[in-house]
Amino acid sequence: MTAPTRSGGPISTGCVLAVDVGGTTMKGSLFDEDGRIRHTVVVPSRADADRDPVDAVRALCRRLRDDALALDAPPVGIAVVTPGIVDEAAGIVRYASNIRFRDVPLRALVRDDLGLPVAIGHDARAAGVAEAVAGAARGLDNFLLLPLGTGIAATVVVHGEPVPGATSSAGEVGHMPVYPGGEPCPCGQRGCLEVYASAGGLARRYARLGGTPELDSRAIAAATATDPLARSVWDTATHALGTALATLTLTLDPARIVLGGGLAEAGPQLFDPVRDALRSALAWRAAPEVLPSAFGAVAAQVGAAVLARRAAGLAVPEGWAAPVSEPVAG
Template sequence: MRSTSRTEAFLAHTPAASQIFTTVLSHGPLTRSEIAGRTRLSAAAVTKAVKPLIEAGYLVEDVDEDRQSSLGRPANPVRVDGGRALFIGVKVTGDELIAVLTDLCCRIRVARHLPLRSRDPKAVLASTAALVQELLAEADGFGVRVQGLGIAVSGDVDRAAGVVRYSPFLDWRDVPLAELAQMTTGLPVTVDNDVRALTVAEQWFGAGVGLSDFALVTVGAGIGCGLVVHGQVVSGAHGVAGEIGHVAIDPAGPLCHCGNRGCVEAIAADSAIVAQVREATGVDVADAAAALDLAHTGDPGAREVYARAGEAIGRALATVANLLGPERVIISGEGLAAYDLFAGQIRDAFAAAAFGSAARCDVQTRPLPFEEWARGAAATAIQSFIRSDTH
């Protein structure tokens, strides 16, 4: 087993230094003056932070020979050398592990899928360790060390403690996943809720770059929501901030697995849609794909189920907009395969329920392949590596 001696400490020991590095990571290449402008730090603080990061190879200065010969100090941009470090991200679903090897800029270099024969934590850990070993071998081919492992799991996850408090899809309770995975892989481990992990990736590398306040809503097996407020991903006091899937839309609606009635998830999640399509049509559709196919053939009962799902999602988005006032709401997840069936209802319900200027929120759809969930896990590992305040 490979040991943690393979990893190294990052050089940004202060919040200012990690802020500077994160800014270059998300927005670079940037000149030092541009970094100072974006971070509102002094030129001296920027220079002090940048110098050791360049010397250690994390930042690269792009020297312009024409600028070098001009009068005054050259304004050479600096950028992150993505190949300087590697990270592994693993997304745990109910039936498979999806794992990626990424560079420091969270670009996927290698992706792997492994079916799960059991959801028992010990079995999942053993499969995760085997997958990590595969990716560590791949990393050796790049000649660069893997500096961290991120694991993303649905449900109530306490990132600070590294514990999965409750994951309904896996039927896990109080699993100290970070500690166990660190023991089995020898790597520093970050464990987070899968939607929050995806939100980190979107904040640093995707549709949320440069936004102070935005929300990511995922539609599929569940209805999830990641929130960024004043530049910070919000977990809440108990780690369950953003649970819009359990906002009650219809008190007389279908029973939700949480015990309440009419939750967004009980109306618009994949399993809820399948159950409602069966009831409305009398057709024993096997899964979400079969329900979608039936609706696409024009079956009125199936289409009505999707219309109700779209209305529930739209009202949930309006709730986020009213409470948070984000600049943007990004809709993603595998449920977007049905977007053509409920896009109109989402827009109409959002417009009707969003209060005042909240309706001006930019609502975007962002279809993402399933590997992006694992990339989100890798993003949390990158975040932990460069920001000590996130451990």
């Protein structure tokens, strides 16, 4: 990315920084007072053997702060969200295998580096915060958000608050067994939802059953009309997801279920069979609405920006950072 440039006076007061640490890339953005992204930096998150992955995150935070100052937009707070087991209250990432974090006091490290108020959060729970403030769950106190990406984690919102759980690991629904005794999962269990219905799992399963290894989930979705294996893998994925949503519905009684991540971009091809499977698994009660995320791939970043504003003591009005145009339900 090219260096930022200045044009005129400050972008605004009340700017915040938001960093989303993923399994393959880290994305950092500068949000202005109105919740609009003014600058973004994307770097690889897979650190090589000679570089500490924690140093890579800290370096991105410093770079983003410096870019904001160059744009005459001094930030008032920052939030970093990661996958894994995240203790938000303590500001510690307890464990995140994809980014090689274990017991990392990330809030203290970033605060020492930047001298700003810092929030640390879980990426899926942050995405849920974004949807609650200005997205597909706006105005709801009880809902679920499932980003369908490399893996599957859920944001469980009850009485308006994301639920972290007793060990800060609530929402690991990707490891819910949907086919007991089924195919092995890297976690050590068998039949996990993530094996069948995550974007990464779907592509791996297609290749393992004899399909072209290079095809990702989008390509597999596009091939379902002509490729019987793609059709079979896709049907298994949507049925597994609908079954899991039925279990979550009976357990938590959400007013709405929001699906995000790359797989949700398939639109009606995903949503129609998932809704059908959910309805068919619920004999005595109505199924909740199942809608696409309003923010898509940037939901976790928007949620991180909300957390950063709160850490800085700034208000977050309802609708802050809302998408310019609302998505149409699949």
